[in-house]
Amino acid sequence: MTVTVLVPVYNEMDVLPECCRRLHDVAEARAEDFEFLFVDDGSSDGSAEWLLALRERDPRVAVIELSRNFGKEIAVSAGLDHASGDAVMLLDADLQDPPELIPDFLAAWQEGYDIVYGQRLSREGETWLKIRTSHWYYRVINLLSDVPIPADAGDFRLLSRRAVEAVKGLREKHRYMSGLYAWIGFPQKALPYHRHPRHAGRTKWNYWRLWSLALEGITSFSTVPLKLATLLGVVTAGAAFLYGVFFLLRTLLFGNPVPGYPSLIVVMLFLGGVQLICLGIIGEYLGRTYVESKQRQLYYLRGLHPRRESEQDG
Incomplete structure (x- = not known):
């Protein structure tokens, strides 16, 4: 079986070396064939160049370069469009969601669940205001929405191949991915975990972006x-x-x-x-x-660098 680990990247040079090291350790301990798919969302700090250099050393690494910064939801969508694994594991590069839990997600997937999502029990390193507003937001959107959206769950999740294909068929421009994962249905399971503080660097999610994402969720799934x-x-x-x-x-x-x-x-x-x-x-x-x-494309690619199959086969 092939497992694609999908990692959206936007100016994450401070954390990429440690993230890749920990992903490598997880893959070495497993029997599955791992593919590491990094989607560079218009980084300007050298993240894309570093990932391309890593790809030359590790044939499991694939890199997608978007033509500009389209936002995380679009970057994840671009990764799902090009992910080839039997299962696709979504992971942020900042290591708030520990890669060491990937085996637990794979175990739940092998039990027959199409979507396994991490459910945050705690959020170390985040402000009280951000934690409380996030808590209230999930309660409000579930009061308004016809589709139950799991509370305290972000992008840390695993999708089966048929779940990936279902999400790929949803091409709306304003994308609230947590809602789309819930909307497609299929058997789903929560995996509780404690979220870690960011390993290094600064978060790209300010309160204005969080407010915009909240509006996307409400307007996309409720009238x-x-x-x-x-x-x-x-x-x-x-x-x-x-x-x-x-x-x-x-x-x-x-x-x-x-x-x-x-x-x-x-x-x-x-x-x-x-x-x-x-x-x-x-x-x-x-x-x-x-x-x-207006029916515009979701994104455009500046570069597409798949894993080097020739070296893998050799």
Whole structure:
């Protein structure tokens, strides 16, 4: 059996040597034929050059170079498009997800599970705010989504060949990979583990990128926000109608005193805020529909360097 270890890379020169060393140790202890597929997502720190040099020394290494930085979700998709293994193991280069757990994923796969995902029990080295917002996000998206998305699970997972082929058939431009893995179905199993701190370097995920990813997940797998916007509009219109009836009755019974200026400003600002929120929700969905309608390619390659089969066969 061939196992492809898929590693997206973006300016990870600080961690690549240690990552490759630990992957090599795991592969040496196993009977499966391992392929290490690195997808360089437009790195500018020499990561691609280092990986190409490694490929000259290790015939198990394959390198895909994207034409620019497309983002991690697209880099993973490009790797899945070119992965040839019977099973594909997704792993981040920063070593927060330990490669030494790969045998546990393979054991679960051999039990008959098509997707085995790592479920984080702890997240050492991350801030309290990031941990709590991540916890809340998974609970919110599962309240909104029709497809249950495993909580506290990232890209650390193994996919069988038929799961890979299923994901490859989903070509939407705005991609939330954790949701796509859940959407395709097939038998899935959680593998609890403790996440390690980053081995070296700095994370590429700032709060703005995390917020954008959260919006991708919600808008890709739920139309509940649109329904909530409609409900908010109905409730606001109903409240305005009742408020108007109240003023009508008060005028008929007690005369027409000069209305208060502060209450008028509050009502105007409230209604304006509701309208902007609803327009923003509609805009998020409309923008994604616009992008999908252009039918652009997911990515372009600057270079494709498969594993050197000739040396492997020799």
